[in-house]
Amino acid sequence: MIFLDANVVVYALLKPKGNISNETAEKKQKARRIFDKISSEKVFTTVIHLSEMANAVETASTKENSNQVIEFLLSLDNMLVLPVSKQDYFEATTTAKKYSVGVNDALAVNALLENGSREIYSFDKDFDKVDWVERLEG
Template sequence: MRFLDSNVFLHAFLVPRRALTKEEQFVKDEAKKIVKIVEEGGEVVTSTVHLSEVINIVESGLGLQKPFGFLAWIMTCDNIEVHSVSLRDYEAAFPLAKENDVSVNDALAYSFMLDRGVGEIYSFDRHFDNLKGIKRLPNLPKTTGNQQIRT
């Protein structure tokens, strides 16, 4: 089982407003491959917070009705586990965010992974490469200097 970061869905599903660079197109293609793995039964886990990130971005960019199909798919897939997040989870994540210079929600994913023995994360955020005890997938081209690749 792998943790599934919100940016995978965003890179896979959102339509860019401009031509993508070679590196950005690589990320988009990899995101679509990951979604296909999930569609074909690959087991993943995520949190309600990470789903909310996707829904909020899709709603703000495409309208309130657009995330319904995505959310219905998530809720009906047996191979996608979605875990609720509590204040206690944020209390555990907060010091990790400060110590590792990552966002609180990324620290939340990291804390969740450590607590549950999830060793790999699908994400395009390179700072996960610097966190001990986990591995970020997929490998990104070395030519990309950004911590995050945006589309």
């Protein structure tokens, strides 16, 4: 299984305001390819990352679009959404300190470890700080 980070959904679905850099345009193309793949690959995320997706889409677009994105992701039979407990967050703070990453990134790292995976769809280069994680950009 491959972990799905929130930024992939953001790049894939949100329409930019104004001109975008070549780098951003390239990320959007890669994100769309990933988004196309996730309907046929086993992927997983956490409720926290799902919430990040919903918030980002709602902020940049509309509540209706946010609802549609979340409904689509939840409707995928191959998408596993993991719960996150208080203890999970507490353990993530330790991981965050160890690798110098944000606490939500640390949640993803811990979820990878707990689920026997090392691959994550993400454009967040902080995951490169974790030597055993393989960050996939499409």
